[in-house]
Amino acid sequence: MDKLIIEGGVKLKGEVTISGAKNAVLPIMAATLLTDDACIIKGVPELRDTNTMVKILRSLGKAVEFEKGVVSVSSLRNTSYIADYKLVSTMRASFCVLGPLLGRLKKAKVSLPGGCVIGVRPVDLHLKGIRALGAEITIDAGYVFARAKKLKGAHIYLGGVYGSSVLATDNVMMSAVLAEGKTFIEAAACEPEVVDLAEFLIKMGAKIKGHGTPVIEIEGVKSLHGATHTIIPDRIEAGTMILASLITKGDILIKNAYFKHLGALIDKIEESGANIVKSENSLHVRYKKTIKAVNITTLPYPGFPTDMQAQMMSLMSLAQGITVITEKIYPDRFMHVAELNRMGALIQREGPHAIVEGVSKLSGAPVMASDLRASACLVLAGLAAKGKTSISRLYHLERGYENIESKLEKLGARVWREKE
Numbered sequence: 001m002d003k004l005i006i007e008g009g010v011k012l013k014g015e016v017t018i019s020g021a022k023n024a025v026l027p028i029m030a031a032t033l034l035t036d037d038a039c040i041i042k043g044v045p046e047l048r049d050t051n052t053m054v055k056i057l058r059s060l061g062k063a064v065e066f067e068k069g070v071v072s073v074s075s076l077r078n079t080s081y082i083a084d085y086k087l088v089s090t091m092r093a094s095f096c097v098l099g100p101l102l103g104r105l106k107k108a109k110v111s112l113p114g115g116c117v118i119g120v121r122p123v124d125l126h127l128k129g130i131r132a133l134g135a136e137i138t139i140d141a142g143y144v145f146a147r148a149k150k151l152k153g154a155h156i157y158l159g160g161v162y163g164s165s166v167l168a169t170d171n172v173m174m175s176a177v178l179a180e181g182k183t184f185i186e187a188a189a190c191e192p193e194v195v196d197l198a199e200f201l202i203k204m205g206a207k208i209k210g211h212g213t214p215v216i217e218i219e220g221v222k223s224l225h226g227a228t229h230t231i232i233p234d235r236i237e238a239g240t241m242i243l244a245s246l247i248t249k250g251d252i253l254i255k256n257a258y259f260k261h262l263g264a265l266i267d268k269i270e271e272s273g274a275n276i277v278k279s280e281n282s283l284h285v286r287y288k289k290t291i292k293a294v295n296i297t298t299l300p301y302p303g304f305p306t307d308m309q310a311q312m313m314s315l316m317s318l319a320q321g322i323t324v325i326t327e328k329i330y331p332d333r334f335m336h337v338a339e340l341n342r343m344g345a346l347i348q349r350e351g352p353h354a355i356v357e358g359v360s361k362l363s364g365a366p367v368m369a370s371d372l373r374a375s376a377c378l379v380l381a382g383l384a385a386k387g388k389t390s391i392s393r394l395y396h397l398e399r400g401y402e403n404i405e406s407k408l409e410k411l412g413a414r415v416w417r418e419k420e
């Protein structure tokens with residue numbers, strides 16, 4: 001296993017290009033199960049998670065090539081309806097093969113993904129949605145088995161205790177596109193990644209309206225065909241780079257980034273006293289003056305993304321004043337607090353809140369990544385810290401940030417890998 005070593009204290013400067021969005025591409029790859037025709041997906045990041053999805057599609061009977069950011073999917077044999085535990089357990093997003101398999105084959109047997117370090121992560125909303133479409137569901141030996149003679153459109157309220165669900169909306173949408181009649185998903189997730197999936201499904205011949213709003217209307221069609229699609233830029237990678245510029249007092253031009261997907265983060269950054277110059281496809285972030293503490297509450301889109309909470313905590317650790325961070329999506333997503341404190345941060349956790357007292361400096365230390373976004377938070381802290389930080393369990397970072405070391409290196413960071 002590798003660990004990442006960062007020698008902090010360099011002001012990052014230059015240009016960086018953001019990769020395609022991990023959380024858009026995974027369900028879009030799953031959507032190729034809805035047809036036997038060939039599909040081409042462009043702008044696909046080379047990540048551990050995208051490679052896992054390639055393996056899952058292959059195990060289900062697809063021929064998949066993945067080269068230079070392009071995934072080409074065609075049919076090798078009849079699509080299998082069983083998604084195995086070994087693959088699904090390595091990545092939660094693989095549960096989104098349930099919707100397209102059920103839509104297409106009217107039966108699907110998919111391993112339950114289980115929880116993870118950021119929380120329990122149930123799948124009740126996924127099951128509620130497909131049940132409403134007429135599927136009969138049994139759970140046995142860790143697998144969900146869903147089957148239906150036919151799927152019928154329905155009015156489905158998909159709101160949960162923590163608001164809307166991204167992958168449940170994706171799953172229900174992918175089943176409903178081939179159901180008979182009209183489906184209305186109410187309290188649908190509005191995330192740009194859900195919109196990107198809907199756009200891909202529309203290219204495949206699906207009839208969808210209202211994506212990007214809390215009510216999605218789907219009129220079922222008999223079959224879907226192949227399509228070509230380019231994935232939207234990863235807003236979480238872009239957000240992480242915004243913070244990399246500010247935390248190192250740097251000056252970065254972030255290309256292939258949509259400011260319209262980053263409204264809540266940019267608002268908080270501006271409230272903290274920093275300035276971001278926005279163009280249609282790029283953002284220019286130059287540090288000018290001390291960052292002030294700002295309170296953050298994570299919420300479903302367009303609220304502040306939970307996937308930026310850990311990284312924002314790094315910046316707030318060095319801000320002037322006291323920040324209260326409230327996590328409303330995953331109330332236990334605070335594994336990074338103890339690691340930041342090892343680097344000299346002053347953070348106290350109180351249930352779903354973290355109280356961050358800004359300090360004047362962080363110091364490099366050996367730390368351990370617990371999940372993907374916690375790793376990014378530690379990278380940011382390491383870039384700003386005095387001295388050397390070594391981050392172990394690097395595989396978490398590899399799940400979601402394409403070429404992160406070379407991107408940071410090009411911006412001037414002193415960063416390299418070592419064997420554990």
Ligand code: EPU
Nearest residue numbers: 023093121122123124125126160162164165166167329372
């Ligand atoms: N929830 C339920 N029941 C369900 C599904 C979800 O109660 O059936 C709860 C969850 O426990 C959570 C909330 O609803 O409290 C929202 O979860 P959601 O279903 O939206 O999460 P997800 O779809 O499983 C995606 C991203 C996550 C991101 C969340 C929230 C993908 C592949 N994953 O997960 O990304 O944090 O939405 O925005 O799209 C990451 O990239 O690091 C990551 C964890």
